Amino acid sequence: xxxxxxxxxxAGLPAPLAALATLATNxxxxxxxxxxxxxxxxxxxxxxxxxANPLRLLAEVPAGRMEELAADQEFLSSTQALHDDxxxxxxxxxxxxxxxEELEGGLPESIAYFSMEFxxxxxxxNYSGGLGVLAGDxxxxxxxxxxxxxxxxxxxxxxxxxxxxxLDGWQVEHYPVLDPRGLPLEPxxxxxxxxxxxxxSMPGGRVLRARIWxxxxxxxxxxxxxxxxxxxxxxxxxxxxxxxRLYGGDQNHRIRQEILAGxxxxxxxxxxxxxxxxxxxVVFHTNEGHAGFLGLERLRELVAGxxxxxxxxxxxxxAGTVFxxxxxxxxxxxxxxxxxxxxxxxxxxxxxxxxxxxxLALGAEDNPGMxxxxxMGLRLAQRANGVSQLHGAVSRRMFGGLWSGFDVEEVPITSxxxxxxxxxxxxxETSAQLGDVITSEIDDEKxxxxxxxQLWRLRSVLRATLVDEVRSRLRAAWLQRGASAxxxxxxxxxxxxxxxxxxxxxxxxxxxxxxxxxxxxxxLRQLLLHPTRPVQLVVAGKSHPADDGGKALxxxxxxxxxxxxxxxxxVFLPDYDMSMARYLYWGCDVWxxxxxxxxEACGTSGMKSALNGGLNLSIRDGWWDEFYDGSNGWAIPTAxxxxxxxxxxxxxxxxxxxxxxxxxxxxxxxxxxxxxxxRWMAMVRHTLATLGPxxxxxxxxxxxxxxxxxxxALSVGSxxxxxxxxxxxxxxxxxxxxxxxxHVRVVDCELALGDxxxxxxxxxxxxxxxxxxxxxxxxxxxxxxxxxxxxxxxxRDVTTVVMHPNGDGRYAAELALPYVGALGxxxxxxxxxxxxxxxxxxxxxxxA
Ligand SMILES: *Cc1c(COP(=O)(O)O)cnc(C)c1O
Numbered sequence: 001x002x003x004x005x006x007x008x009x010x011a012g013l014p015a016p017l018a019a020l021a022t023l024a025t026n027x028x029x030x031x032x033x034x035x036x037x038x039x040x041x042x043x044x045x046x047x048x049x050x051x052a053n054p055l056r057l058l059a060e061v062p063a064g065r066m067e068e069l070a071a072d073q074e075f076l077s078s079t080q081a082l083h084d085d086x087x088x089x090x091x092x093x094x095x096x097x098x099x100x101e102e103l104e105g106g107l108p109e110s111i112a113y114f115s116m117e118f119x120x121x122x123x124x125x126n127y128s129g130g131l132g133v134l135a136g137d138x139x140x141x142x143x144x145x146x147x148x149x150x151x152x153x154x155x156x157x158x159x160x161x162x163x164x165x166x167l168d169g170w171q172v173e174h175y176p177v178l179d180p181r182g183l184p185l186e187p188x189x190x191x192x193x194x195x196x197x198x199x200x201s202m203p204g205g206r207v208l209r210a211r212i213w214x215x216x217x218x219x220x221x222x223x224x225x226x227x228x229x230x231x232x233x234x235x236x237x238x239x240x241x242x243x244x245r246l247y248g249g250d251q252n253h254r255i256r257q258e259i260l261a262g263x264x265x266x267x268x269x270x271x272x273x274x275x276x277x278x279x280x281x282v283v284f285h286t287n288e289g290h291a292g293f294l295g296l297e298r299l300r301e302l303v304a305g306x307x308x309x310x311x312x313x314x315x316x317x318x319a320g321t322v323f324x325x326x327x328x329x330x331x332x333x334x335x336x337x338x339x340x341x342x343x344x345x346x347x348x349x350x351x352x353x354x355x356x357x358x359x360l361a362l363g364a365e366d367n368p369g370m371x372x373x374x375x376m377g378l379r380l381a382q383r384a385n386g387v388s389q390l391h392g393a394v395s396r397r398m399f400g401g402l403w404s405g406f407d408v409e410e411v412p413i414t415s416x417x418x419x420x421x422x423x424x425x426x427x428x429e430t431s432a433q434l435g436d437v438i439t440s441e442i443d444d445e446k447x448x449x450x451x452x453x454q455l456w457r458l459r460s461v462l463r464a465t466l467v468d469e470v471r472s473r474l475r476a477a478w479l480q481r482g483a484s485a486x487x488x489x490x491x492x493x494x495x496x497x498x499x500x501x502x503x504x505x506x507x508x509x510x511x512x513x514x515x516x517x518x519x520x521x522x523x524l525r526q527l528l529l530h531p532t533r534p535v536q537l538v539v540a541g542k543s544h545p546a547d548d549g550g551k552a553l554x555x556x557x558x559x560x561x562x563x564x565x566x567x568x569x570x571v572f573l574p575d576y577d578m579s580m581a582r583y584l585y586w587g588c589d590v591w592x593x594x595x596x597x598x599x600e601a602c603g604t605s606g607m608k609s610a611l612n613g614g615l616n617l618s619i620r621d622g623w624w625d626e627f628y629d630g631s632n633g634w635a636i637p638t639a640x641x642x643x644x645x646x647x648x649x650x651x652x653x654x655x656x657x658x659x660x661x662x663x664x665x666x667x668x669x670x671x672x673x674x675x676x677x678x679r680w681m682a683m684v685r686h687t688l689a690t691l692g693p694x695x696x697x698x699x700x701x702x703x704x705x706x707x708x709x710x711x712x713a714l715s716v717g718s719x720x721x722x723x724x725x726x727x728x729x730x731x732x733x734x735x736x737x738x739x740x741x742x743h744v745r746v747v748d749c750e751l752a753l754g755d756x757x758x759x760x761x762x763x764x765x766x767x768x769x770x771x772x773x774x775x776x777x778x779x780x781x782x783x784x785x786x787x788x789x790x791x792x793x794x795x796r797d798v799t800t801v802v803m804h805p806n807g808d809g810r811y812a813a814e815l816a817l818p819y820v821g822a823l824g825x826x827x828x829x830x831x832x833x834x835x836x837x838x839x840x841x842x843x844x845x846x847x848a
Pocket of ligand 1: 131133576578581602603
């Protein structure tokens, strides 16, 4: 018999224990071990059974036990102390409050952070992989730092899929249905207790409705929209499915999700703030293009509510928007057929007062038939960034076409390197030995006081814990694949707590090259079965359900790992998620990553491993390109110039085997009398000390505050003051520019060189004559540009100097000659306005 409806009943708590409900629903427990311990004490066995989930524990613990605890003074006082501690955490001043006092312009009172997925914890399975986990870490670190963020996204009734394997190693997907009432969520209700609904218009006069669920991530409210509600009934019941799954379904399904997240999301934030008195966000952060429709709704608000025209509203919206791009893979960019966008926006119902042609123009790209969400994200945001230095550079190249006429280095896309939430990803044992990781920095002094032997014991404990986890998961996986318990005795002895343990876990798009390690199976086999220096390898990862290519790669690994001679040294564990991932990050000695450079935007799993003393063995891509220092792990050499991908894989795989067999393993097995590999431990120590502080999400969040949120809030302040005067000015300026710009030109540019050959550092005068075609000197910046030249007179390594007007279109500047050798000089004209964050912003430049 199947249930036709599921529901969850929460236990009533005896009055003295009411504080437990608060402790269980605020997700701060997920990174606060003392709170977890309090729940574990209630019923240690049940705690294990419910996967260490406080809400499930409270739902299932026998009433008698709760009565008993309600009379237990010691338990009551622990509960009270933790409740007080939570209150202090939620209300006290933290880094942000202090920083706001130091900074002249202060800091914004409220910032909205939109993302299509949030991976806070497996107790709220609302993510697929790296992007979602990063968003979860962003919220948690913001909470710790006191940054007043509001998270906004969707609640997926089936989350992402759960993965299992068929007998022959093929990925099988399941979509278990979640009941929000069993999750750490509360519905947003009005004063009468009725759920608050968000409405967005759908074509044909229909309306999509969604409820708003609130999760508390420490200090940060997270709003999740849910369309699976009776209010989408009758003829519209198909709309209930809009938030059914993450990344499942076709383009039509996806655009509906993104419309709900972006447009519905802004409406949800507005309502939430009105209802709770929370300040309305000043800055909006669009985490990847999917959430980009949020900018359109804010345009609508300003046009409909403030009487601005479209261009004026655009100036104001851009001032307060931050866009983060996460993929350098063109196929990873979210794009929709223009017809589909037209279908949703064309009748003007979804965004009354915004011309549909304006919407289409924001997403325009080279292909006139496609609407590009990343392009829209960039056009709606004054500040944009990639997620590592290398990815910033790749993004400037990839999106450079939107700023044609500018050098790649001038494209206004910066970078903020991702980080991971230390208190979430450091094992308890690690934090206990190495200092309070919750303060977000590994404590140097404490590290120095820990001996190699102690550190080695810590690594060994974490490895042994992983080995236990591998055994039980492998056994469960085989039972699922159809084996009988009787044939599974061997799973009790797979893996060895003494053997060098290498981890490889990630989603399996082609560029991550899951099967690179299988390039030469005999070579891999030799490494695994080495008589004195064996390696054991744990592999995990999900393939997108529609990607049969990815599933075939998984199958190759599974088939290899199934072979009787190696199955004790290599395992594929199905259903990679946060609950499994932490054991891998804790216990692996080496974290392997071999993407096709430069297609990994950042990568964060290696950071989580480093936090626990794991050493990275990785292609120099994403974060590792900037953080690898020669002694904190290994860089797999890349065959960058080799165009043939097969040959490239061969070369890079050979380099990987070579490193693993000849450097990594010998170092790990080089033991002193006390059994400790001291040279290995030196690398572990160096990794903890140097990477520990830099891989933290708290560092990332502080960078976003300083480089994006604070300046954006100042721009918003200027743009909106005096009835949006500056936004109106900027819009008027832009339209004046577009009338004149095509006629603006540099007439000539001269360098006043004396007799003889100049010497580096000499100051020389540059003169230019320009025709501003009716614009004023104050409307433009004229710059002298000097740099090296090659045979084609193409300028490289340029520096620019502001030129000053001398009337009649004549400009002059003095510059110091920066290099020896062949140099060239030119002049260029750029727009200038106080509200522009970068001279390249408008994508306009006139060259000599
Ligand atoms: C950290 C994490 C990821 C992202 O790892 P990458 O290195 O970016 O591939 C994916 N899934 C889970 C469960 C994670 O915890």
